[in-house]
Amino acid sequence: MPGQTKPRKGLVIGVSIAGIAAIIIIALLVGNGNFLPFAQSPSSDGRQTIPSSTGTTNSIVPLDQIVSGGPPRDGIPSIDNPKFVPAKDAGLQDSDLILGLNINGDIRAYPLKILVWHEIVNDEVGGTPVAVTYCPLCFTNQVFKRTIDGQAVEFGTSGKLYNSNLVMYDRTSESLWSQALGQAIAGEHSGRKLERIPFDVAFWSEWKVLYPESQVLSQDTGFGRPYGVDPYGNYYTDPDILFPVSHRDDRLGPKEIVVGLENEGSYRAYRLQQIEDSHVINDDISGKKIVLISLHPFMARAYDRTLDGQVLDFRYHDGKVVDTQTSSIWNFEGGAIEGEMKGKQLTRLPFDEGFWFEWVAFHPDTSLYNQ
Amino acid sequence: MNQKKMSMFSLGKPLSFNTKRALLKGIAASVIVTALYITIVVVTTPNLPPATAIATAFTINPLIIGGTAAAVGAQVAMTSYSKNLGCSLRGRKALVGAGSSGTAFSSFLSFFSLVPLGCCGSWLLILSLLPSVVGTSVSAALIQYSIPLSYAGLAIVAGFTALTAAKLRKELKLRQSGISKFKEDNR
Numbered sequence: 001m002p003g004q005t006k007p008r009k010g011l012v013i014g015v016s017i018a019g020i021a022a023i024i025i026i027a028l029l030v031g032n033g034n035f036l037p038f039a040q041s042p043s044s045d046g047r048q049t050i051p052s053s054t055g056t057t058n059s060i061v062p063l064d065q066i067v068s069g070g071p072p073r074d075g076i077p078s079i080d081n082p083k084f085v086p087a088k089d090a091g092l093q094d095s096d097l098i099l100g101l102n103i104n105g106d107i108r109a110y111p112l113k114i115l116v117w118h119e120i121v122n123d124e125v126g127g128t129p130v131a132v133t134y135c136p137l138c139f140t141n142q143v144f145k146r147t148i149d150g151q152a153v154e155f156g157t158s159g160k161l162y163n164s165n166l167v168m169y170d171r172t173s174e175s176l177w178s179q180a181l182g183q184a185i186a187g188e189h190s191g192r193k194l195e196r197i198p199f200d201v202a203f204w205s206e207w208k209v210l211y212p213e214s215q216v217l218s219q220d221t222g223f224g225r226p227y228g229v230d231p232y233g234n235y236y237t238d239p240d241i242l243f244p245v246s247h248r249d250d251r252l253g254p255k256e257i258v259v260g261l262e263n264e265g266s267y268r269a270y271r272l273q274q275i276e277d278s279h280v281i282n283d284d285i286s287g288k289k290i291v292l293i294s295l296h297p298f299m300a301r302a303y304d305r306t307l308d309g310q311v312l313d314f315r316y317h318d319g320k321v322v323d324t325q326t327s328s329i330w331n332f333e334g335g336a337i338e339g340e341m342k343g344k345q346l347t348r349l350p351f352d353e354g355f356w357f358e359w360v361a362f363h364p365d366t367s368l369y370n371q
Numbered sequence: 372m373n374q375k376k377m378s379m380f381s382l383g384k385p386l387s388f389n390t391k392r393a394l395l396k397g398i399a400a401s402v403i404v405t406a407l408y409i410t411i412v413v414v415t416t417p418n419l420p421p422a423t424a425i426a427t428a429f430t431i432n433p434l435i436i437g438g439t440a441a442a443v444g445a446q447v448a449m450t451s452y453s454k455n456l457g458c459s460l461r462g463r464k465a466l467v468g469a470g471s472s473g474t475a476f477s478s479f480l481s482f483f484s485l486v487p488l489g490c491c492g493s494w495l496l497i498l499s500l501l502p503s504v505v506g507t508s509v510s511a512a513l514i515q516y517s518i519p520l521s522y523a524g525l526a527i528v529a530g531f532t533a534l535t536a537a538k539l540r541k542e543l544k545l546r547q548s549g550i551s552k553f554k555e556d557n558r
Binding site for chain 1: 415416417418419423430431483484486488489490491492493494495496498499501508510511514515517518
C-alpha cells in the first residue's frame with residue numbers, strides 16, 4: 001500500500017543522509033583528505049599544498065606515537081601573509097588573551113581567538129623570521145625562529161599529533177616538528193632544535209596599556225573563520241582531560257598552567273599562579289641562576305640573574321623589583337631603572353608555558369618548584 | 372462499557388506477533404543509530420584508540436546518544452506497529468522526517484564537543500569549513516550554542532516521538548470504539 005511506504009521512505013531518507021555524511025567523513029579521513037579540493041588546490045595566497053610524502057624515517061620518537069589528528073596536512077591552515085592593525089583598531093575585548101612579541105622594538109600581538117583556528121603564523125618580526133604557534137589542547141604557546149641552516153622556512157600543520165600536541169612540518173624538507181619540544185621528531189632534520197624566542201601571554205587589557213604602539217594580527221587572514229568563538233568551549237576550565245596521556249602526574253591538576261624551564265637536561269615547572277602571587281622567584285636549575293618575574297596578571301618572564309659574573313638576588317618590595325645586592329630597581333623588561341645598576345640589562349630566557357599534563361607528559365622527570 | 376484497552380503492551384500477556392516485530396524494528400533502529408554515531412566518533416578521532424574514543428563519547432554525550440537512540444527506536448517501533456495494524460497515522464511521513472532531521476541535527480551538533488579530543492582534529496577542520504556553508508555568523512552561533520542546540524534537537528526528536536505516540540493512541544482508541552460499536556450493533 002502506498003500509504004504504508006511513506007513513513008519508511010522518510011526514515012530511509014534520513015538514514016541515507018546520515019550514511020552519506022558518514023561515508024564522506026570516512027573517505028575524507030581514509031583518503032587523508034587528498035581528494036578534497038581545498039587540500040589540493042592553491043590556497044588563497046597561491047601556495048600549493050605539498051604532496052603528502054612526509055619523511056617519517058629517521059624518527060627520534062616511536063613512529064606509532066605520531067598519530068593522525070584527522071585533518072590532512074594544512075587542513076588547519078597556517079597564516080603565511082599576516083596583516084596587522086593598530087592596537088586601537090584591534091576590536092578585542094579586555095579579557096581576550098593574546099600572545100605578545102617584542103623583537104628589536106617591533107611589538108606585535110596575536111589574539112589566541114585567531115590562533116585557535118590556525119595554530120601557526122609564519123611572520124617576520126623585527127627582521128627575524130618567526131613561527132608563532134599555539135596548540136589549544138595543551139595551551140602551549142611557543143615562538144620559534146624559523147631559520148634552518150640560515151634559510152628561512154615556513155611551517156604548516158601536519159595534521160598529526162604527538163602526545164596530543166601539535167606536530168608541525170617545515171615546507172622545505174617536510175620534516176615533522178613537535179611544537180612542545182621545539183624539535184624535529186621525524187624526517188631529514190630529525191633531532192634538530194629550533195631556537196625559542198621569549199614571548200608573553202597576556203590579557204589584552206594589560207598588553208594594550210603596556211604596549212599601546214603594538215600591532216595586532218588582523219582578522220583579515222584570507223580565511224573565513226568564526227574568530228569570535230572558541231571551538232574548544234569550556235575545555236580550558238574543565239578540570240578533566242578526556243584523552244589518555246603518555247605519562248600522568250597528579251602533583252598538580254592536569255590543566256594547571258605552568259611555566260617550564262630546562263637547563264642541561266634538568267626540567268623544572270613553576271605554577272603560573274605561584275609566580276603571579278610571589279611576583280619574584282629566584283631559583284637555580286642545575287647551576288643556572290634564574291629569576292621569574294610577574295607584575296601583571298597572566299604575564300611571567302624569566303631572566304638570567306647572572307650579570308657581569310655577579311649573581312643577583314631579587315625581591316618584590318612596595319610594588320617594585322629590587323636586587324638585594326645593590327638595591328637597584330628593575331622593570332618588567334629586565335632593565336635596571338634606578339640605583340647603582342641603572343642601565344644594566346638582564347638576559348631574558350625563553351620558556352615553555354602550557355598545561356601541566358602536557359609539560360609532564362613530555363618531561364616526566366620534571367621537578368616542581370616548591371614541592 | 373467493559374472493554375479492554377488496546378495497546379502495544381499488555382502486562383501479563385504474551386506479546387503479539389505485531390508487537391514483537393515492532394519492538395525488534397525499534398531496537399534495530401536504536402542499534403543502527405548508536406552504531407552510526409559511534410562509527411563517526413571513531414573515524415573522526417583517529418588519534419584515540421577506538422575503545423577510548425567510544426568511552427569518551429559516552430562520557431561527553433550520554434544523554435544525546437541514549438536519548439536519540441531511544442527516541443528513534445520508539446518512533447520506528449510505533450510506526451511499524453501502526454502500519455501492521457493498518458492504522459494510517461496522519462502526517463506520519465512528516466513526523467518521521469522531522470524526527471530523522473532532529474536526530475541528525477542533534478547528533479551533528481553534539482559532535483562539536485569532540486573538538487577537545489585532538490589538537491587540529493577532524494572536528495576543528497569540519498567547524499573550519501562551516502562558515503563557507505552557512506556563513507560566519509550562523510557558524511559562530513552554532514559553535515557557541517552547540518550544547519543547548521543539540522539538546523534542543525533531542526527535544527525535537529523526543530517531541531515528535533511523543534506526537535507519534537499520541538496519534539497512535541488516538542487511532543487505537545478510535546479503532547477500539549469502532550469495534551465495540553460494531554459488536555453492539557450486531558448483538
